[in-house]
Amino acid sequence: MIIMGTFKQSIELEQALAVLENKFVPREQILVVFMDENPSNSQLKGRTKSIRSNGFEVGLATATGFAVVGASVGFKLTPGPILCGLIATIIGYFIGYGIYYFLNKNKASIPSARTLTEVTVMIRCKENEASLIKDVLWKYQALTVGLVNDD
Structure with a gap:
């Protein structure tokens, strides 16, 4: 018999192989x-995660929000609503970009779990061991498990 299982590349896979x-x-x-x-899918993922x-x-x-508030406040200030709105727009853009950048700069360098590849494990065994081996694969978080008779 041949038992096939798929795993995400992880420590559970290593543990399952050691037990087997x-x-x-x-x-x-x-x-x-x-x-x-x-390769074409991985290039697209890189562009959207920039x-x-x-x-x-x-x-x-945030620049849009600051522009609205700046123009509104500008009606009461000497420079006027247009100049106050433009100044608030520039300030709002840098504040929004800066906050986003500093909150997410560490996340850009860490690979996400989706980039890890899948691993297929094929095991040739006797019929009386098949259920035990399937149980071990399920115990160590296999994504899928299949069984093939190779008579």
């Missing part, structure tokens, strides 16, 4: 395949 090697099957009976991502483009959008949003 120590208790059930020899190392030669286990095949581990690391799956590749589609901290600068999101910071620009947040800066514009």
Whole structure:
């Protein structure tokens, strides 16, 4: 029998392989395949996660809010609503962009869990060991587990 399981690349995968090697099957009976991502999808993810483009959008949003408040206050001040609105717009943009940048600058350097690839594990075993091996794979957080007869 052949048992196949898929995992996220993690410590649970290593623990499952260690348990399988120590208790059930020899190392030669286990095949581990690391799956590749589609390169075009990973390039698109990188563009949408850019901290600068999101910071620009947040800066514009806060600039708009500051412009409204600045123009409103400008009716009572000497420079007038237009000049006060422009000054408030510039100040609002830098405040919004700065806050967003400083809150998210550490997140840009840490790879997200979605970038980790999946791993497929194939195990050749005897029929009487199949249920025990499937239980071990499920215990260590396998995403999917399949069973194939190789008569």
